[in-house]
Amino acid sequence: MAGPIIQCGQLARWYGSVSALTAVDLNIPAGITGLLGPNGAGKSTLLRIITGQIEPSSGTCTVFGKNPMTDESVFRDIGFCSEDDALFEHMTAREVVTFLARLSGFPRAEAAERAAASLETAGMTPNADRQTTAFSKGMRQRTRIAAALVHSPTLILLDEPMTGLDPVGRRDVLELVRRLAAAGTSVVFSSHILHEVGAVAGHIVVLHHGMVLAEGSLAEIRADLADHPFTICIRCDDARSLALRLGALEFVTTLKIRGRDSLEVGSDSALKLLSALPPLVVEAGYELTEISAPGETVEAVFQRLLK
Amino acid sequence: MKSQLWLVALFGLRHMSGARKLVIAALLALLPAGLVLVVRWVGPAGAAAEILQSGVPNLCLAVTGLLALFLGCGCMRDLLEERTLGMLLTRPISRGRLAFGLLLSAMILSCFLAAFGAALSFAVSSVGVHADVATPAPEAFLLVGAILLLAIVHTTLFALIGLRFRKSTVLGVVWLFVVEAGLGSIPGPARILSPIAMVECILSPEFTTRASIESADGEYAVSPVTALIVLAVMQTILLVLHQRRAARMDFLSANVSADGP
Numbered sequence: 001m002a003g004p005i006i007q008c009g010q011l012a013r014w015y016g017s018v019s020a021l022t023a024v025d026l027n028i029p030a031g032i033t034g035l036l037g038p039n040g041a042g043k044s045t046l047l048r049i050i051t052g053q054i055e056p057s058s059g060t061c062t063v064f065g066k067n068p069m070t071d072e073s074v075f076r077d078i079g080f081c082s083e084d085d086a087l088f089e090h091m092t093a094r095e096v097v098t099f100l101a102r103l104s105g106f107p108r109a110e111a112a113e114r115a116a117a118s119l120e121t122a123g124m125t126p127n128a129d130r131q132t133t134a135f136s137k138g139m140r141q142r143t144r145i146a147a148a149l150v151h152s153p154t155l156i157l158l159d160e161p162m163t164g165l166d167p168v169g170r171r172d173v174l175e176l177v178r179r180l181a182a183a184g185t186s187v188v189f190s191s192h193i194l195h196e197v198g199a200v201a202g203h204i205v206v207l208h209h210g211m212v213l214a215e216g217s218l219a220e221i222r223a224d225l226a227d228h229p230f231t232i233c234i235r236c237d238d239a240r241s242l243a244l245r246l247g248a249l250e251f252v253t254t255l256k257i258r259g260r261d262s263l264e265v266g267s268d269s270a271l272k273l274l275s276a277l278p279p280l281v282v283e284a285g286y287e288l289t290e291i292s293a294p295g296e297t298v299e300a301v302f303q304r305l306l307k
Numbered sequence: 308m309k310s311q312l313w314l315v316a317l318f319g320l321r322h323m324s325g326a327r328k329l330v331i332a333a334l335l336a337l338l339p340a341g342l343v344l345v346v347r348w349v350g351p352a353g354a355a356a357e358i359l360q361s362g363v364p365n366l367c368l369a370v371t372g373l374l375a376l377f378l379g380c381g382c383m384r385d386l387l388e389e390r391t392l393g394m395l396l397t398r399p400i401s402r403g404r405l406a407f408g409l410l411l412s413a414m415i416l417s418c419f420l421a422a423f424g425a426a427l428s429f430a431v432s433s434v435g436v437h438a439d440v441a442t443p444a445p446e447a448f449l450l451v452g453a454i455l456l457l458a459i460v461h462t463t464l465f466a467l468i469g470l471r472f473r474k475s476t477v478l479g480v481v482w483l484f485v486v487e488a489g490l491g492s493i494p495g496p497a498r499i500l501s502p503i504a505m506v507e508c509i510l511s512p513e514f515t516t517r518a519s520i521e522s523a524d525g526e527y528a529v530s531p532v533t534a535l536i537v538l539a540v541m542q543t544i545l546l547v548l549h550q551r552r553a554a555r556m557d558f559l560s561a562n563v564s565a566d567g568p
Contacts, residue, residue, distance in 0.1 A: 051397050055557045072399050080397040084390035088318075090325025102314055103398040147394060 004029050005155060005186055006050055011059035013045050013210075020045040021210040024059070028188060032181045034201030035190035042210035043190035044083055047159045050188075051080045063155065076104065079148035083159040083190075085140060087132040093119060093143040094128040097150050104151035114150050122146035123172060137164035145173070149180075156180060158189040162196055174200050229253075230270030235290035239263040242286055249276055261289075311400050315408025316415065319382060323416055326385075332377055332416070336424035339366035343432045361515035363428045364450060368503050368516075371421040371457050372487060376479040379465030382413035383553075384475060406470065406553030414462045421458040422451050446513050453506045460502045460538055463545040470552045492517055499529070499537050508534035 004027035011024040021042045035043045048054045049061050052068030052075075061067070066074040088096050094115055101111035119128045122142040127135070132143065141164050148156055158177075162170045177187050177200050191197050197204060198218060206213040206221070214221045231254075236242055243255045243263050251273060254266030267273035281288055323329055343366075346358055383406055386392040395405055429447045468482070469475040491501030498504045504518065508529040511519035518529070529537070 048393070051393075053393050053396050072401050075397055075399040078397065080393070082390070082393045084393065086390040088322060088391055088394070089389075090321070099314070099318060100394060100398060103311060103395070103400060105311075105399060144394075 007062050009060045011061055012057050014057045019210050024212055030186045031202045032200050033188045033203040034197030035205050036197045037207035038192050041207040043207055044159050047157050077154045079153035079156040081144045081148040081158045085137055087140045087143055089133050092129050092131055093124050097147050100147045101150040118146040118149040138169050155186045161189055229268050231266045233292045234263045235261055237287040245280055312404055312408045315405055316411040319409045319412025332374055332420055335370055335374055336420035339370055339424055339428040340431045343428050358432045363432050364510050364514040367425040367428055367454055371454050372461055372483050374417045374421050375458055375461030376465045378413040378417045379462040380469035380475040380479055382409045382466050384469050403550045403554040410466045414459055417462045418455050418458045421454050425451050425454040449513055453509045456538055457502055457506045460542050467545055467549045505534040505537050
């Protein structure tokens, strides 16, 4: 799909005197987008505005070009799974999902078929006919995911979808997100767990205190932060000689030789170090077997953004 | 879509019927019949006619108000507090239709319980009272019809209060005391604000209510037809306000304190 599917312009939301979102400008493209931020960053508020559940205090938000607050037809294309650990009580998982499918406009028979399929996708088939009151947190979460998928939306918004799930469940959800994206469904999901976002999201939005700190692919966000202190580990045929050459560069701040073939280089400018290294290696004819940046996890990027 | 409306109404009925709330509402509906039974059991001979004439209608009107308050205020707010309303709001159904569907379920339940309670109270109080009359059916129909009318208007009123205010139950109780019990007892045009007072006018003179007492005293009284028109106008205004409020409402924020999310 060309162009952004979600557009937010100067979006702000206040709860009394507390600002949950401040001047958020966002263009979320098709594909997998991760909303990253600590608790209270404004992720849930943003998702609730995108799904038309709450009105922004100011600014605009459109999904597929429609205002979700006033045009309910957009919900034919949106599936939403909230972070709230709640489900309709005194109903079975199948009844909940079938009811929501019918509310999405499907006739009884088709709604039942779709419910069965989405419960299967969410791994809830063995418990589909049990009352939701007896469900564990993880089972309620899977049921909500099934409900979000039941009408085959083209955009699925998942608010902290891994909450309450065990490691296997978390892996299943990440796998499901990948499968949905591969099938052409766009997924926007929020998480405060950084490696989950880094593992699947092609587009990342970093939120903190209701503001967008960074937006783009992980590589783009890293590029924005290129001039930060940076450490790399190099494995080459002559670590000592390479260390001597690197030591002559003014932006190299630390050098640690870890045996004959391994070297750790610290710099106050990642951009300068990464630009200088390739010509130096080619010129001297070193044989590099590995370059790694152990500190360059999504978490490290996030921590730097917060600073 | 009409089917969506009924789907939501049926869901609302199911949701309420599974809750402890239904048991409380049912007990409330049976309260007048229970009281009548006790009075007939321990009261003096001849008390039954008086109970039927004045006790039953007044008790039933009061209980209908409480039932409507209990079911109307919570029809939307319960889902909001359970945090499941978002699952309905993110479906292709308008807020107005969603709110109306839930109101419909509360209305059906309060009508059923109030009418059942009134019919049972009438039956319990009338058995053996009018030996000369073959059947008191017209009076029973009048009472049940008037109770249904009150249940509809009151449920809509309290559902609107529930949409508008967080402390809706407290405000509903205040309404019952100030408008229904207070304003409804004062002769004068302001009485038309009280649905119970209007229903009392419909029940008069077959039953002894505040309206029939004042009518006999030559004070302010409203004819049954005028009372019916007032109730119809009131219901229309309440429904319009309810729909307007629901269409514009930021439901989830209504459950969020001013201090933060």
